[in-house]
Amino acid sequence: MSATTATSRKARPPVRRGAAGPLFTAPFLLLFLLLYLAPLGYAAYLSLFQQRLIGGNVFVGLDNYVTALKDPLLLHGVGRVALFFVIQVPLMLLLALLFALALDSGLLRLARVIRLGIFVPYAVPSVVAALMWGYLYGPDFGPFAQASRKLDLPAPHFLSDGWMLGSLANIVTWEFVGYNMIILYAALRTIPNDLYEAAAMDGAGPWRIAWSVKLPALRPALLLTLLFSVIGSFQLFNEPSLLMKIAPDVISSSYTANLYAYSLAFTGNQLNYAATVSFLLGLVIVIASYAVLLTANLRRAT
């Protein structure tokens, strides 16, 4: 990409090159500055202060960070989303991969209907998804509970302490398998036919082709889905905050790190500490994302 722009640039008069590029990028970059860098900078600034009863707003250096790193509520919240990430994301991506390969195999009837149907939940707002599943899980008029009552079986406790993380994982999986499947499927469609021809010439069967041709070609797409999943999991908020209304005893206001930051800012009124927690959460996500990228690149290198 940069090679083509470099060669064509020689043919272009230098003056035009100097003025137009900045002009096209300026509106985006200006808003980026105001809406990304400024809030981050402001949060960093706020995180260095504390609101005290006596003395008002006091500069405290890194005190808030020290408190946060020892705060059991925050650590539990981060731990919970880390556990969620480790279990839910591989499961979701594996399902998405299997579905994409099945769609791409050409072995399916009704492939178009199946593809669209699995993707449809992505268009459902997470608020609505959480509400729906919350009612479906419910002990009163949830169909699972109703069916168990009919059969004189104990109703499953989807909203209990032991099940909750799994119930949340189910909602998030339901929402995003189709989205990830489409990314992977779109990437599969762009694999040139020559590769299949060459593999078939060498005597590879469909499984061998999937493993040795399709999977390597999917690497960038898989990395992308993984990256988005890291970012999504660690900021889990909508689903737990809605289920919290149904099961307040199970989901506390610090159930996930993001829920904690929210309740600090808006019910606890601890704005400085909330900024600190937000900042740290962002840092955790950036580090986790880079770790994903780095391990992927290391694997390619070896």
Next chain:
Amino acid sequence: MTTATTAPADPAPTAPARRRSASRRRSTPLTIAMLAALAYFLLPLFWLLVASTKSTQDLINRFGLWFSHAPQLVANIRATFTQDDGVFVHWLLNTAVYAVVSALGAALLAAAAGYGFAKFRFRGDRAAFNLVLGAIMVPATALAIPTYLLFAKVGLVNTPWAVILPSLVNPFGLYLMRVYAADAVPDSLLEAARIDGAREGRIFFRIALRLLAPGLVTVLLFTLVATWNNYFLPLIMLNDPKLYPITVGLSSWAAQAQNGGAGASGDMLPLVVTGSLISIVPLVIAFLLLQRYWQSGLATGSVKQ
């Protein structure tokens, strides 16, 4: 794209005829397995459709996955739209305005900047692009609270701008448009236009933007969904129910239904359910109509790294 999907992943024409016919055959077990998966994904939506036809009592007493004897979808829809002086209509309109303005703005900004980064060299271009690229990893919700605090300082909280402005900057959209522009807009075409004496702005709006259309629609559609579905940002930015988008509105109704139990507010339940159903219809239609675009756009973003 859409026609290609129905064709089998074609083995080589030169491959042995035996293998070829084998992979042309449809697999019934695989189809059945995928239909079972499909059932899982459609079941909650079927439940929502069924539940929208029920009264509170039928919701509780009748089996959840089948219609009751006295369906009342129309009555539920009417109740949804008239509750609290028609606040639901406000929510729908707010959502549409926030989503459309954000999506159009974000797509245009990303297209212009992506084109600028792909087709021009200038001082600091690489550094600026890398900075934006790094921001893809900054989570929206970690940014939301600082943005709220900043907006509170400048008096933007509790206005539509509080929801629209942060949605206008889409770093991933910029990345997508840059990759797309590098491929879809040939340099020779730009040169020809320049020789003909066209100005850069005119070249962008008249020529490049058309070639960028599929990528543009992708960014547009995904920003539209992201804004339509956004909950966290409007939840913290807005406290006037008249400004709520549908997600925040529905969750406030759901909270009322939860607290109310029986009695007057017990009737909130059908409203939450019917409102949920109504809220997902526009997006599902948009995706079905525009599937040609979002698929090709996703292919671009996922293959080029």
